Amino acid sequence: EPEVTQTPSHQVTQMGQEVILRCVPISNHLYFYWYRQILGQKVEFLVSFYNNEISEKSEIFDDQFSVERPDGSNFTLKIRSTKLEDSAMYFCASKGQGASPLHFGNGTRLTVT
Amino acid sequence: RKEVEQDPGPFNVPEGATVAFNCTYSNSASQSFFWYRQDCRKEPKLLMSVYSSGNEDGRFTAQLNRASQYISLLIRDSKLSDSATYLCVPTYGGATNKLIFGTGTLLAVQP
Numbered sequence: 001e002p003e004v005t006q007t008p009s010h011q012v013t014q015m016g017q018e019v020i021l022r023c024v025p026i027s028n029h030l031y032f033y034w035y036r037q038i039l040g041q042k043v044e045f046l047v048s049f050y051n052n053e054i055s056e057k058s059e060i061f062d063d064q065f066s067v068e069r070p071d072g073s074n075f076t077l078k079i080r081s082t083k084l085e086d087s088a089m090y091f092c093a094s095k096g097q098g099a100s101p102l103h104f105g106n107g108t109r110l111t112v113t
Numbered sequence: 114r115k116e117v118e119q120d121p122g123p124f125n126v127p128e129g130a131t132v133a134f135n136c137t138y139s140n141s142a143s144q145s146f147f148w149y150r151q152d153c154r155k156e157p158k159l160l161m162s163v164y165s166s167g168n169e170d171g172r173f174t175a176q177l178n179r180a181s182q183y184i185s186l187l188i189r190d191s192k193l194s195d196s197a198t199y200l201c202v203p204t205y206g207g208a209t210n211k212l213i214f215g216t217g218t219l220l221a222v223q224p
Contacts, residue, residue, distance in 0.1 A: 033211065042216045043157060043200075048209035056209040091156050095210065099145040102212055104156040 002026045004105035006092050012111045013082055021077045021108045023092030032075045033093040033102060034067065036060070043091065049075065082112045116140060117215035119201055125221045130191045134218045136184040136201030143203035145210075146177055148186050150197040151217065157200060160186075191222045 005024045013019050025032050034046040047057040049067055066078045075094075079086055089109050093102040119136045126132050138146075146163035161168065163175040163184055174187040184201050198217040204210050 031210065033209075035214075043151075043214040045211050045213065048211050050209070056211060089154070093212075099204070099210070101145075101147050101159045101162060103159070106156050109154075 004092055004094055004103050006090075006105035006108050008108060009106070010109045010111070012113065015084055015112055016081050019079050019082055019110065021079075021090050021092075021110070023075045023077075023105055024073050025075055025092065025094030026096075026103060027073070029094035029096050029103075031055075031095045032067075032069070033095075034077045035091045035093060035104075036088040037091065037107075038088045046077075079110075082110075084112050086110060087112045115215065116213045117201055117203065119199075119215050119218045121216055122219040123221050124218065125223060126191055127223050128191055128193060130222075131187065131189045132191055132220065133188075134186045134199050134201070134220075136186075136215075138182050138184070138201070138203045140203065140205060141179075141182060143182075143205060145204045146175075146184055147202045147204075147212070148173075148175055148184075149200040149202055149214075151200060152197050157202075157214070160199070188220075191220075193222050193224060196220055196222045 007022045032049040037043045047061045048055045064080045068076050089107045091107045092105045095102045148160040149157040150160045151157045161170045163177045167176045172189045176185045198219050200217040202212045
């Protein structure tokens with residue numbers, strides 16, 4: 001069964017550094033998402049991406065965040081200057097057309113020290 | 114009002130028990146509904162879609178009541194491996210069809 005893959009599985013960075021989280025969505029999917037989950041809290045929507053542009057973003061997704069689909073397969077989330085409160089699990093997801101469910105990758109655990 | 118409301122639990126049940134989870138959602142424009150499960154520190158995984166007429170997948174039965182904006186999940190013959198957080202997830206259509214997650218219901222199946 002095709003799956004969403006994310007790398008790295010764990011990223012440790014110092015406050016103020018830039019990080020790029022990488023995702024390879026399922027190949028025939030058209031909609032891409034980033035979610036995050038702070039330890040002990042619920043999964044929160046960050047951003048959705050369709051047709052090479054952001055289609056929706058949440059209040060969390062401020063100017064420090066950006067997304068890119070640099071080629072036909074990768075989908076990246078960049079955090080320009082990390083803060084301690086960015087420490088969380090970041091999940092990438094993708095979906096096909098219509099009312100299909102989202103499929104999630106197994107996440108990148110980001111630890112900001 | 115929260116977009117999704119579920120009893121957070123935990124629901125502690127013995128193996129073999131039948132357990133039911135309820136969920137209410139606030140946005141009447143919600144178009145599609147899913148149950149996901151999430152194991153500790155793992156990604157949410159699709160358990161099943163929820164159809165208007167109700168649907169069953171093995172030991173799992175999902176029901177939807179659009180008039181009451183209410184969704185349920187019934188698990189029969191609980192297994193230890195069913196221990197997880199169960200997330201009721203409506204979608205909101207439009208261009209993004211994003212999922213909005215609540216805190217879910219924690220199920221612990223005891224031997």
